Structures are given as C-alpha cells and as structure tokens.
Amino acid sequence: MAADLVCPYCYETFTARDIGFRCSGRISPAGRRCPLARDPVLAERTGRRGEVGPAFRADGRKPAAACPDCEGDTTYRICPVCHSTLPVQFGMVGHRLIAMVGAKASGKTVYMTVLLHELMNRVGAGLGTALMASDDLTIRRFGGDYEEQLYRHGRLFHGTRTAAANDGRVEPLVFRFSRSRGRLNRSRPRHSVLSFFDTAGEDFNSRENVELNTRYLANADGVILILDPLQMPGARPLARPGTVLPGSEGVDEPVNVLSRVTNMLMARQQGSSGLIRTPLAVVFAKLDAFWDTLDPGSPLRAHPPAGDRFDTADSLDVHEEVRRLLKEWEGVRIDQDLATHYRRYRYFGVSALGAGPTPDALVAPTGIQPYRVTDPLLWLLSEFGAVPRRGRG
Ligand SMILES: Nc1nc2c(ncn2[C@@H]2O[C@H](COP(=O)(O)OP(=O)(O)OP(=O)(O)O)[C@@H](O)[C@H]2O)c(=O)[nH]1
Ligand SMILES: [Mg+2]
Ligand SMILES: [Zn+2]
Ligand SMILES: [Zn+2]
Incomplete structure (x- = not known):
C-alpha cells in the first residue's frame, strides 16, 4: 500500500x-x-x-x-517515525498539512498568530467553523507564547529560531479545523487537521535546512507563501512614509524566494504536465503600507463579503488586482514564474496588523485590525472541499 x-x-x-x-x-x-x-x-x-x-x-x-x-x-x-501522539481520528478524517514559508522578516509569525487567533475567535463563528489546538504543546505554545506576546503585550516578535539552532527539529502547531455540517454540504469532510510550521526566514538560505524544508513542502497539501512587498525594490519607495522597512542585509527578494520554493516542490512531485500540483496561495503581506497608493475602488481596500462561504468572485478580483500591482512593483517575473510552474495558484493581499507597528516594535495604538487574513486559508480549504464556495472558479 x-x-x-x-x-x-x-x-x-x-x-x-x-x-x-x-x-x-x-x-x-x-x-x-x-x-x-x-x-x-x-x-x-x-x-x-x-x-x-x-x-x-x-x-x-x-x-x-x-x-x-x-x-x-x-x-x-x-507516529511510527517521531512517536508524537497523533490527533484523535488521524487517518480517519481528512488531514491537511498547510505549509507556510517566506523570506526573513516577511511577516510569517505575525500572520500565523493573527490568522489562528481570528479563526479561533471572531471569524470562526460566522463561518460555522471551529479551530482547536490538537495537543497540549500547541495550546501552551500558541496561547502562551505567540498569542500572549502579540495580543496581551502588543509586542512584535524577534526573528524565529532556525531549525538548525533547534537541533534540526521543527515544532509545528497542530490544530483541528471543523465545520458544522450544514444542510447543503452533507457529503463534505467535517474535520481537517491543520499543521503550521513557522519557519525562520534563514531556513531558506542555508543548505542544511533545505532537506527539511523540502520534505515539509513536498508533503504539504497546500502552501502559503508570504511575500513582503517592502522587500521588493520596485515597491519599497511607494510605501507610506514612516513605514518600518525590513533591513536589506541578507534579505532575498520575493522572486528569489519563489524560485527556491518552486525548486523544492519540483524536487519531489510533478504531474504529467510537468506543473506543480500543490495549490499555492501567494500572499502579499503588510498591505497597510500601500493602501494610500490604491484606487478607492480597489478590491484591496474593501473587506471580503460576509457569509459562510468562500467568495470566488471577490477572490478573483483580488487576484487580478495583485497581478496589476505586480507591474507597478516591478514584480512581473513573479507572475511569469507562477504561470510556468504551477497548476493552481492564487494571489492574496493581507495586512495582519492593519497598521504599521511603532518604531520600537509595538503594535500601533489603534490595535490589531486584521485585513483579509483568512482569505488564503479559506481558498486552500475550499480547494480541498472542506469549505464551500459561492460562485465558480
Ligand atoms: N506594516 C506592517 N508590518 C508588519 C505586518 N506584519 C509584520 N510586520 C513587520 O514585519 C516584521 C517581521 O514580522 P515577523 O512575523 O516576525 O516576520 P517573520 O517572517 O516571522 O521573520 P523571521 O522569523 O525572522 O523569518 C514585524 O516586526 C513588523 O515590523 C503588517 O501587517 N503590517
Ligand atoms: Mg518568524
Ligand atoms: Zn511524526
Ligand atoms: Zn502497558
């Protein structure tokens, strides 16, 4: 078998x-x-x-x-390999591994924390979904470290520890995602296991971690790639004045990060067409720094329509808007690379914080106001049939 x-x-x-x-x-x-x-x-x-x-x-x-x-x-x-206790019903319910990757300081840890917080609190109820930590360690680490620091103390994170500094180990946060069974979607899977592995940006540059990351990416059912427009030479000058810019030392441009991810995914799996089959959500973070430059009618200045479904038309509008922005940001090669290598990819624009942090790395006084953070995950889940869609595409 x-x-x-x-x-x-x-x-x-x-x-x-x-x-x-x-x-x-x-x-x-x-x-x-x-x-x-x-x-x-x-x-x-x-x-x-x-x-x-x-x-x-x-x-x-x-x-x-x-x-x-x-x-x-x-x-x-x-697990026969690492001896971790598997989630209840593992192997009997749909389990989906979502990998999240991105360059150093692109905003992965902040995004993951806000996304999970939103799903556990505000958004989940509206979607008829629930997210629960699957083991004690996840409860302790997510609630105690990530959530506590960002939501209670309003402090941003230091760079995430590299896997090498952690004896080559990764410590994913594992959650159970469930949907209450609606009248219309009787046959859809009700539970999925979601595993998030918060990589350190450096893991992408060092050779010893490529093997680990390849396994992680190649075995993922869906990938969220976080790209930081503030790390794109064509976009940096357009950012709102006063934005805290990531240092450019040792930072890889998003187009290079994408190439690395593509190489890792190609190393393991390809369809007969030669295209990568893993759905890839290409997420541009820190959008708050660019709101001033967008048209008032831009879908990236509006919130997604409310409801308990993934809205396809809205998502495609955002996709096209990001593609247009890529021209402005001198990122057309990103679009070409995606079209050449991927069967399924979709662009997203998010802001985990909703406003730039203060120069001393605190959440802005206006608080955390997440913008479109759940869109990428809901798209992936809708690709797996775990969340219903409104509209086709
Ligand atoms: N303007 C703005 N800045 C953000 C946002 N999210 C993160 N940042 C900035 O980006 C910095 C890095 O965010 P992290 O989430 O720690 O980045 P990371 O990708 O986990 O970094 P490594 O762990 O070092 O790979 C933060 O300290 C903020 O300054 C956002 O939504 N808006
Ligand atoms: Mg981090
Ligand atoms: Zn294992
Ligand atoms: Zn015994």
Whole structure:
C-alpha cells in the first residue's frame, strides 16, 4: 500500500497499518501498570523529554490496541517515525498539512498568530467553523507564547529560531479545523487537521535546512507563501512614509524566494504536465503600507463579503488586482514564474496588523485590525472541499 499519511509533527510519510500505539500507563484490568519513562525516539526527534508510557506496534488501522506488557487497552496512537501522539481520528478524517514559508522578516509569525487567533475567535463563528489546538504543546505554545506576546503585550516578535539552532527539529502547531455540517454540504469532510510550521526566514538560505524544508513542502497539501512587498525594490519607495522597512542585509527578494520554493516542490512531485500540483496561495503581506497608493475602488481596500462561504468572485478580483500591482512593483517575473510552474495558484493581499507597528516594535495604538487574513486559508480549504464556495472558479 502507498504511504498515504503524513505526520503533522515530523512530515514523514507512512501507511495507516504502520501507526503505532503508546500504553496509557494507567493500571490495567489485569492489575498491572507499565512504568513511565523517557521515550528516546520522541526525545531525539521532537525534543520532548517527558516520561510517557511505552510505545509498541500493533495494527494501526484500528482505533485501539492492547499493550503487550500490561494488557491494558490504549487509544493513544503515535507516529511510527517521531512517536508524537497523533490527533484523535488521524487517518480517519481528512488531514491537511498547510505549509507556510517566506523570506526573513516577511511577516510569517505575525500572520500565523493573527490568522489562528481570528479563526479561533471572531471569524470562526460566522463561518460555522471551529479551530482547536490538537495537543497540549500547541495550546501552551500558541496561547502562551505567540498569542500572549502579540495580543496581551502588543509586542512584535524577534526573528524565529532556525531549525538548525533547534537541533534540526521543527515544532509545528497542530490544530483541528471543523465545520458544522450544514444542510447543503452533507457529503463534505467535517474535520481537517491543520499543521503550521513557522519557519525562520534563514531556513531558506542555508543548505542544511533545505532537506527539511523540502520534505515539509513536498508533503504539504497546500502552501502559503508570504511575500513582503517592502522587500521588493520596485515597491519599497511607494510605501507610506514612516513605514518600518525590513533591513536589506541578507534579505532575498520575493522572486528569489519563489524560485527556491518552486525548486523544492519540483524536487519531489510533478504531474504529467510537468506543473506543480500543490495549490499555492501567494500572499502579499503588510498591505497597510500601500493602501494610500490604491484606487478607492480597489478590491484591496474593501473587506471580503460576509457569509459562510468562500467568495470566488471577490477572490478573483483580488487576484487580478495583485497581478496589476505586480507591474507597478516591478514584480512581473513573479507572475511569469507562477504561470510556468504551477497548476493552481492564487494571489492574496493581507495586512495582519492593519497598521504599521511603532518604531520600537509595538503594535500601533489603534490595535490589531486584521485585513483579509483568512482569505488564503479559506481558498486552500475550499480547494480541498472542506469549505464551500459561492460562485465558480
Ligand atoms: N506594516 C506592517 N508590518 C508588519 C505586518 N506584519 C509584520 N510586520 C513587520 O514585519 C516584521 C517581521 O514580522 P515577523 O512575523 O516576525 O516576520 P517573520 O517572517 O516571522 O521573520 P523571521 O522569523 O525572522 O523569518 C514585524 O516586526 C513588523 O515590523 C503588517 O501587517 N503590517
Ligand atoms: Mg518568524
Ligand atoms: Zn502497558
Ligand atoms: Zn511524526
């Protein structure tokens, strides 16, 4: 059988049969209890050193198995490669890995934090969707680090730690996305597992991380590529006066970042047409710095129509508007590269903060006012059939 599952924690592939189990460590009906101990595989692969029940092999297609030592039943299923506990119903519900990549300081961490915050709070309810952290570590890291820093303290992030500085490990945030089953979409999948891996921009430039990133990208079902117009020589001079500009030292222009991503995706998978099949959301961040330069009638000055569907017409308007902006920003090569290599791609324009931060890296006094942040994710989910669309295209 083909290896059709991808671990949301390590991005290695395996089959359902290979899924392992972990003893619950509770006293079993037979009166025995397995001792908890550090799992060397888990520690090596993920850095998690806590004491856990012993791992064992059994038929991973089943939801539960009996521990060979204590005979107690367990429903903890684990990845055969990294031994992370898999989300409930993993392999039984749709699981979608969304990879997010972009150059250094392009705004990935801020965007991811705001996107997830919006989906968990404001937007989710309107869309009839819910987003929940899938494991304790995600709850602690997302709530405790990311959300706390940006929303409670109003402080922007330092550059994300590189995978190399983290012993080559990645620590994705894993969420369960669910949609309440509406009358019209009875057959659509209700749950998806979303895994976000917040890369450091430098991971894209260093050789030792290319292998890791290739696996991550190649096994993703959809890719969100964050591009920063402030890093485009043709757009930089157009930014609103006073905008905090990213340093240009060691920064790669968006067109080069795109080439790197394209090379990584091509290394692994191609359709018979030679085009990359993974849907690619090309997201231009920090749009607030360019609002002054846009036409008052531009779709990038309006909010997307409200409703519980992905609005195709609005999305295509935005797509064309970004394509037009690329001419102004001297970014036409980006458009050519996408058309040459990708079967499915779509442009987006977002502002996670809604206003430029202060020079001392604090959220503007007007607060966080996200603009169009959920559009790219909803497009990807609608491509997978996990969110319904209004209109065709
Ligand atoms: N004007 C504006 N600036 C933003 C926005 N989002 C991020 N920025 C700026 O971009 C900087 C970098 O954002 P991060 O999200 O930390 O960037 P990153 O891509 O995670 O960077 P690395 O982790 O170093 O790769 C922030 O400190 C802000 O100055 C936005 O919506 N609008
Ligand atoms: Mg970051
Ligand atoms: Zn046991
Ligand atoms: Zn794994």
